[in-house]
Amino acid sequence: MTKLKQIAIALPVAAIISALAACSSANDGVAGSEGSGADGSRARLYNSPEDMASDSSAVIVGTVSGTRTVDDIDATTDFTLSDLRVDKVLKGGFAEGASITVRQLGSKEQAPPATLLKPGSEYLLYLTASGLDGDLAKQYYVTGGNAGLYAASANSTASTRANLAADDAGFAQVDPEPGENLPESLTAESALG
Template sequence: MHTEFAEYYGSEYQPNYGKRAEMKKQPRLVKPILAMMAAFSLALGVGACGSGSTPTQTGGSTTASENGTSRAKMYDSVKAITDDSDLVVVGTVADQKVVQDIDDETDFTLSTVKVITTKKGDAGDETVVVRQTGSTKNQTAGAMMETGSTYLLFLVHSGLSGDLASQYYVTGADAGIYLAPDTAKAKAQTGTATEQDISGETFNRVNSDSGDNLPATLTVNEVPAS
């Protein structure tokens, strides 16, 4: 039959037959190409996920890093921020200094806090050093603590090495800072504040715009026992 068509149509038949053959072969070439494109797209997607800016965290909790405390989650209860904290204390900032002990550009404010009472953890020698990223002149974080003020603090271990290992960051950047009223501040400055005095005080959240769903005021007795 092919021979008859060839005789009838002459040279016009062979080119058409060849085109039909090419069309039949085309799907065999398309499938490998599509597979290669899919593999390439998948590789790009994995690379994008691996190079994202997601902070390094542990179990969705707040953890410390050399550049300050990263936020892995927002807190929706006092229990949640207490559970993520290594230390919860009430204390007065007795001394402050600004250092650049991680790199030559980043300011860190170190506050030496004299502990009045401990709600969770062990404050050791009754003073703790709290690190905050930034300073009053170069503030890159949230609210900075002030010398002479008394705070209810939720803290996490710094995670740093050497002499810096004993220091703390505030849990959730500045979410874990509650400021005492002036009455408690005055007693703390004179050294007459007691655990009983502090337990009845209402502390005020220093940053109500942090995105956390935490109470605006808090007493020591409202902090869950560890």
């Protein structure tokens, strides 16, 4: 095998390994099974929202407008891409109302290691730039694979997009990780610490 062929094979494999390391916790294998906990462990556990915000390119409140499954790294590994409308910017260079794409490993057909974002749902998200090439460079991963994923709380009194983006709207951690010291719930006001 030529050196060029070896490199062509090694690059997609390295990208998948990096994605798996970032998302190495596991839930019960059912997409969207919120609060299922984790069987694996992440590469880094966070002690505070400040630590997680420091590792993040952006922190936003957003609403998922749609999802799709792609296999754009290799032909066998599914990624779910979620399009989000940015409702509030807490960190990062987005404009409110902008559209961004969040990448998550797995799909409904391939058990994801973390809960997948749901269309129509609102989230407080800590995001990390994908680090991928070309148009994929414009996409983001959830920081820590699942650490930076907080969903609008069922007990939150907010019921409209404007209220969910309010500083005091509540968001609950979706996939808590044993041994991590992140709060079970956050508001936009407390998200940066």
